[in-house]
Amino acid sequence: MYNIIGRTPLALAASEGHEGVVGILLGRSDVEVNWKDDWGRNPLFNAVRGGFEAVVRLLLSHTDVVVHSKTSGGRTNLHHAAERGYASIVQLLMSRTDLDVNSKTKAGQTALHIAAKAGHASTVEALLECVDIDVNPKDMNGSMPLHVAAERGCASIVELLISHTDIKVNSTDKSGQTALEKALNHDYASIVKLLLGRVDIDIPH
Numbered sequence: 001m002y003n004i005i006g007r008t009p010l011a012l013a014a015s016e017g018h019e020g021v022v023g024i025l026l027g028r029s030d031v032e033v034n035w036k037d038d039w040g041r042n043p044l045f046n047a048v049r050g051g052f053e054a055v056v057r058l059l060l061s062h063t064d065v066v067v068h069s070k071t072s073g074g075r076t077n078l079h080h081a082a083e084r085g086y087a088s089i090v091q092l093l094m095s096r097t098d099l100d101v102n103s104k105t106k107a108g109q110t111a112l113h114i115a116a117k118a119g120h121a122s123t124v125e126a127l128l129e130c131v132d133i134d135v136n137p138k139d140m141n142g143s144m145p146l147h148v149a150a151e152r153g154c155a156s157i158v159e160l161l162i163s164h165t166d167i168k169v170n171s172t173d174k175s176g177q178t179a180l181e182k183a184l185n186h187d188y189a190s191i192v193k194l195l196l197g198r199v200d201i202d203i204p205h
Contacts, residue, residue, distance in 0.1 A: 142174035
């Protein structure tokens, strides 16, 4: 059963954060836990987007739930949680072994890119706790999360990223710029200071 836009009762309950109703519906043998509406959104997506941690936890406990479903833009539930700064939901999603933490959107952005762009330091920190995280992924512009954070003036995120052992501080984007050059161009003194604190930093001439 679904409404005019293809939403099932489970999807509607999840989108409103109705934990009790979601629990009842998940107990039914005929529940379609992964049913997508006309926009490609399933109940888990609705709960993630709404920031309903308890509902997300319930849905993830269902044996048939697909955690890595993508919308038309190539975004996963993790991308949406990262964009909204839902660090606790990010951690819940990453607890699943079938999650690809490095999945990219059609624009080539990972959840780490998206969290860095949005300025969500706690979410970036949560993502960096994943042992499988790629801290140096490049999007369509050749930008890594470090480039994004440096260009946006997010010093706390730059500090988190450069503290990771695998970070490539001197990597350039398609314009040939490093994170340091982006910070210099925008006069972000605190970020410049952080990057110059790295013994392996290349200083432009």
